[in-house]
Amino acid sequence: MTTTTSAVTQTVPVSLGDRSYDIRIGSGLLDADESWTGLPKASTAVIVTNTTVGPLYAARLRAALDKHYPRVLTIELPDGEAFKDSATLNLVYDGLLGAACDRKTVLFALGGGVIGDMTGFAASCYMRGVPFVQVPTTLLSQVDSSVGGKTAINHPLGKNMIGAFYQPVRVICDLDTLDTLPPRELSAGLAEVIKYGPIADAEFLDWIEANLPALMARDKAALAHAVKRSCEIKAAVVGSDERESGLRAILNFGHTFGHAIESGLGYGEWLHGEAVGCGMVMAADLSMRLGLMPAEFVARVKVVCERAGLPVVGPALGADRYLALMQVDKKTEGGEIRFVVIDRLGSARMQGAPEALVRDVLAAHCQPA
């Protein structure tokens, strides 16, 4: 099975009432005038980017925005998950207030998930809310963090603990920006692409397995299909549960284990997608140990993650530390850790699990402490 999808611009609508918006996916979108028409009017547009992506793409985005806004400013933040914090967020506020940006100012998040999360959260708080546009330049942010309006920063005691649900007014996914993505980050993005198979679409998992070489080779048509299908699935889930009261939690498949890895090692050691990939293997195993899925499913998740270049063995934090870290994770309610498990291929649900089973999973998939 191979893709027949072309890389011409495609649109995925996200339906959220008066907070609805479109995700546009294609090549050459950064320089295309139509990417930036019809956005909210303002006297100032502010590009928020980082020291890695800024030098590559900020000048081009600025040139495109210059046709639509009287003043275009750029705020460049340090790069990396380690800077997704309160101090760096304040740099955005300092920049906006220092330039006397008013409450109609439009922010443009140019970068990966960290930039998207910080810019979105800054937009939600600046003067109690200004519009923002996502311009994700990593595969992970194109398929995941740019869709659905979850914005946040980290706290020393936990990931994404401080944030808001806040929707962008548009998302522009220019696939050409993936050409400069380091291989490790491409793999991290593929982890979230793979995720959509087990939780929502068995056929998409088949497609991913068949097209993994094309995806790894950054074939634009394959990437376009992967991004579009991932966004469609996420948009459908988010559209029915914007504030994560129930269904939306299935998007966190692999994330409870994954967050413990990220937090236990210190943010930035493993990439988020790497932790999620490894976490999916553990969550698949937990699904098996709960009697929901066969052993073949665990092997399948592990193999596709390995083929995508992802780590599949967790770091040696020790089971007690893993459990303590998962306890503080925000999916904990009333003290019980709840996991996203697969109950049949293409279907997921939340449930608790006996601690002994969780310890078995950790013993099977982590380096010994």
Add this chain to the structure above:
Amino acid sequence: MTTTTSAVTQTVPVSLGDRSYDIRIGSGLLDADESWTGLPKASTAVIVTNTTVGPLYAARLRAALDKHYPRVLTIELPDGEAFKDSATLNLVYDGLLGAACDRKTVLFALGGGVIGDMTGFAASCYMRGVPFVQVPTTLLSQVDSSVGGKTAINHPLGKNMIGAFYQPVRVICDLDTLDTLPPRELSAGLAEVIKYGPIADAEFLDWIEANLPALMARDKAALAHAVKRSCEIKAAVVGSDERESGLRAILNFGHTFGHAIESGLGYGEWLHGEAVGCGMVMAADLSMRLGLMPAEFVARVKVVCERAGLPVVGPALGADRYLALMQVDKKTEGGEIRFVVIDRLGSARMQGAPEALVRDVLAAHCQPA
């Protein structure tokens, strides 16, 4: 004309769809069990208060909440507008995460406007949103900042620049807590009570003028009526414009000048209500100079503010500094400063004004620079 309203518990409903809530106004509410029934269930309730109000009332609130929540924690912040900042906000997050508070935790804001603003903003951001209850203990917060869901912290470059629209699930106004309010803060609260007359209710302004001695003497029946009528007016305005796109801005009568005073002197020098009182005199004068109101109206606003113990002459910042400070105020859009003006008694609107007129107002009502 005197009030006939008794001080038995009264309820003002705030209608905002699925974010609707009730404001309860009366005596003895802090200790009354029914004040705290029917709130969201949670394993932990957290009282956020300050070093002034905490010692007076936190133990009583805690005793009342102990009957409804398995665990009740208290976070005590330093007192004052000077601490309504990012660093103090982080103390709330540190306390919540340090105690492993989950996403169902209910926050209780016990204090004045600063505590309400910070607790509400913390509640909106903590794990992307937990419920909170307002327990305002100052007149100003009972009639103004506890109603309508505007939460924020200050930035060195401007007041309330970082925040969110986030509604409480209930507001409990215990009038007995006003017994311990310093006289200066009572006057500051009366500034916002007075405000509701010119912008929305000419008869209420008559009532205030007639009942000012009773209000200054903290007569419970008079206070109950003043709080109730103020909340009703604000609730009606907020109900029709939750996100401040138009009508709601009239609640900022006196605030554009007032914010400039607060910001120019440094937050905490004048109380917010004091700055608003003085700002109302200037805004009334601007309304006159724009040909909208007679000179008698300016005199009337000035006299009632003076009788309420409020300052009516602005500090000597110099007109240029006033203008610069108002320029960065969030009501500035596209560079033009917009003011709330009175166009007839009980009716307000937003409009721009020639800079020369604004300078005349400043010259007439501020100490010479």
